[in-house]
Amino acid sequence: MIIKQIQFIRAEETHPLTWRLRSDNQPVWINEYRSKGGYIGAQKVLKGMTQQEVIKIVKDSGLKGRGGAGFPTGLKWSLMAQNNSNESINMCYLLCNADEMEPGTYKDRLLMEQMPHQLIEGILISAYALKAYRSYIFIRGEYIEASMNLRRAINEAESVGLLGKHILNTDFNLEIFLHTGAGRYICGEETALINSLEGRRPNPRSKPPFPAIAGLWGKPTCINNVETLSNIPAIFLHGVDWYKNLSKSKDTGTKMMGFSGRINNPGVWELPFGVTARELLQDYAGGMLSGLKLKAWQPGGAGTDFLTESHLDLPMEFSSINDAGSRLGTALAIAVDHKINMVSLVRNLELFFARESCGWCTPCRDGLPWSVKILSALEQKHGQVGDIELLEHLCRQLGPGKSFCAHALGAIEPLQSAIKYFRKEFEAGISEQTLNNNLIITGIQPNISKLL
Known part of the structure; x- marks a missing residue:
């Protein structure tokens, strides 16, 4: 099964992101990448297409952002282009979000460590479409091997004229800089990432204005994920229809x-x-x-x-x-x-999210540690009657539109769903003494509104 699986993954016609991977798990450097069709898509774009044509093709491909939100990439680019119509500005930025700190996620790491040139080609095409002459890769600090491989790949691309000035003998110039983050989960939020790049505390920004209007250093800025940008070269190498037919779903690719x-x-x-x-x-x-x-x-x-x-x-x-x-x-x-206790699991997750909160808004700063405190009591069988209802109330108070950014919203999703499907495990955390006392004092329920 494993051998068949590896052959399936490396098929060019069906696996545009991974077919070039080596069987020895070593990085694909520039000569090998170019021998396997690398930078042909970039050459087609830079030498034969306008920025508007490139954006239209990405729109037509149906490519959605691969960072989690699934926002249409071409639409995102078109918003950026409208705000960069004034050529006198002549400065906007493309940021690659490589701050892959979501627990349980490691896909971008694979692409950066073993296919760095695919990402660079994706950035090159995207920057051309956006008229961006400078790009930053904001990478998670713990990704040391990925950082080393990207630096080498950037140097290789510069040495053969695929980055720098007059790329492929055109008028397009592009510099790519690698910026290593300090290890904050909140930097996955695009405006917090921008603040960190500027040397500020990584707190999310109020929107509007959106980054497409005023982002990095006040200039129009587009932020795309590693996997999103890595999809771009194949679209221009093989075409929109081919890309759409890869999928078994209305989501393409x-x-x-x-x-x-x-x-x-x-x-x-x-x-x-x-x-x-x-x-x-x-x-x-x-x-x-x-x-x-x-x-x-x-x-x-x-x-x-x-x-x-x-x-x-x-x-x-x-x-x-x-x-x-x-x-x-x-x-x-x-x-x-089935051997994992959901209360213990969720307590561990909420502890992570509480620690990673930037502390900017009260619901997230105080609500998440509060949930950890209640879950810890339930885990130790010291819970009180009303604790589960209080957790549910916290989930509502940290829901959509209740906090400054989406950090709290993502943090309470595992909590609210664990209560929904495994409520008995939470009820088991309420102490026997508390239950006995509640039976004696009947008809009294905790007033949650007074606790908030």
Whole structure:
């Protein structure tokens, strides 16, 4: 099964992101990358297309952002282009978000470590479309090997005239800089990333203005994810129709998907949109370890709602997962086996999100630590009557539109879904003494509104 799987992954016609990967897991450097069709797409674009034509092709391809939100990439670019119509400004920026700090997610790491030139070519084409002459790759600080490989790849591209001035003997110039982050999860939010690049504390910014109007140093700025940008070269190498036909879903192209947890073959694979979660878990990840049963799973990292085994036949696509009450997110799923206590698991997740809050707004700064305190009491069987209702109230108070950015929204998704599907495990955390006292004092319920 493993040999067949590797052959499937390396097929050029079906796996544009990964077919060039080497069997020895070493990076694909510039000579090998060019021998496998690398930078042909960039040459087509820079020598024969206008910026408007490039944006239209990306729009027509249906490419959606691969960082988790799934916003149409071509539309995002077109908004940027409208605000950069004044040539006298002559300065805007393309930022690559490589701050992959979502727990359970590691797809961008693979692409940067082993296919750095694919990302650089994607940046080159995208920067040309956006009239951006300077680009920054904001990379997670712990990704040391990826940083080293990207630096070498940037130097290689510069040495052969694929970066710098008059690229491919055209009038287009582009510089790419690698910026290593200091290890803050909040930098995955695009305006916090911009603040960090400017040397400021990485707090999210108020929007509007949006980055497409006033971003890095007040200039129009576009932020795209590593996987998103890595899709661009193949679209221009093979065409829009080919790209759309890769998918089994209305979401076009392929997606880096994976499973982690106590399973037989944890990893990441490039697969067409529309494969089911069951296929991903059974056929690629090899199913649960012997003696373990699947209890729950998160479709796209730690900040997505839990789903159950009954949801495994859902296609891995944005709309189907949304309709089930979760999010596709990064499509790197996490399997939870039947021996794991959900209260302990969620407490650990909420502790991470509480620590990673920037502290800018009260609901997130105070609400998340409060949830950790309640969950810790439930975990130790010291919970009080009303704690579960209080957690549910906290989830509502940290929901959409209640905090400054989406950090709190993602943080409470695993909590609210765990209560929804596994409420009995939370109820088991309420102490016997408290239950006995509540039976004696009947008819009295905690007034949640007075606690907030």
